[in-house]
Amino acid sequence: MSRHIKIWSFADVDRGGKVRWTANELGYEIEEVRLKLGEQTSEPYRQMNPYEQIPTVELDGHILLESAAICQVLAERHPEAGLVPADRETRDLFWQSVSLSNTTLEAPVVQYYLSKAGFIDPAWAELWAVPLGKRLAVFAHSMPAQGYICDDFSLADIFAAYVLRIGVQAGLLPFEGGLESYLRNLMARPAARAARFFDSLDTT
Numbered sequence: 001m002s003r004h005i006k007i008w009s010f011a012d013v014d015r016g017g018k019v020r021w022t023a024n025e026l027g028y029e030i031e032e033v034r035l036k037l038g039e040q041t042s043e044p045y046r047q048m049n050p051y052e053q054i055p056t057v058e059l060d061g062h063i064l065l066e067s068a069a070i071c072q073v074l075a076e077r078h079p080e081a082g083l084v085p086a087d088r089e090t091r092d093l094f095w096q097s098v099s100l101s102n103t104t105l106e107a108p109v110v111q112y113y114l115s116k117a118g119f120i121d122p123a124w125a126e127l128w129a130v131p132l133g134k135r136l137a138v139f140a141h142s143m144p145a146q147g148y149i150c151d152d153f154s155l156a157d158i159f160a161a162y163v164l165r166i167g168v169q170a171g172l173l174p175f176e177g178g179l180e181s182y183l184r185n186l187m188a189r190p191a192a193r194a195a196r197f198f199d200s201l202d203t204t
């Protein structure tokens with residue numbers, strides 16, 4: 001089992017960042033291929049990822065899709081790192097948080113952000129503003145001002161950080177109080193810095 005991963009992504013800010021951060025936490029050597037927007041529909045890439053999305057990774061000769069699943073695969077290869085909590089009760093909270101980030105919040109907050117930034121129809125932001133704004137606020141308030149979502153740092157923090165960072169960048173969440181403390185603690189992690197995960201966030 002090698003500690004080398006090849007990641008196809010668009011930029012530092014996309015969902016490939018979750019994979020890059022996870023891989024850095026686990027000490028992987030990362031080879032990154034950057035696609036230009038639109039190249040995800042081109043034939044060589046489509047053969048790996050017929051869903052025409054990023055990220056795609058190659059790990060030990062296997063092609064893997066879906067950012068959260070890839071992070072999970074990496075975490076399960078190295079259970080000693082504790083990126084998925086082993087303790088039964090902690091896992092209940094872990095899976096709830098993972099699902100909130102990746103299912104309830106991620107696609108809406110990305111659509112909202114892209115809509116506000118003029119990349120997709122403004123109707124997306126209008127439709128999502130109220131329900132997403134409420135849900136993101138509840139989620140943000142549930143973050144611990146100190147420490148992590150579970151007892152120790154885990155994938156739940158990486159997934160939460162992705163939606164919270166975009167929520168702040170989209171103007172849906174103020175970068176202050178407990179949320180700021182929670183995110184600043186994550187921003188200080190060497191693996192997050194190496195992954196350039198928060199570089200796009202204006203913290204001034």
Ligand SMILES: N[C@@H](CCC(=O)N[C@@H](CS)C(=O)NCC(=O)O)C(=O)O
Nearest residue numbers: 014015052053054055065066067068
């Ligand atoms: N559930 C997928 C979503 C992937 C996704 O939507 N990726 C975006 C970039 S972050 C993308 O490829 N967008 C271009 C497109 O959908 O055409 C995952 O987590 O990998």
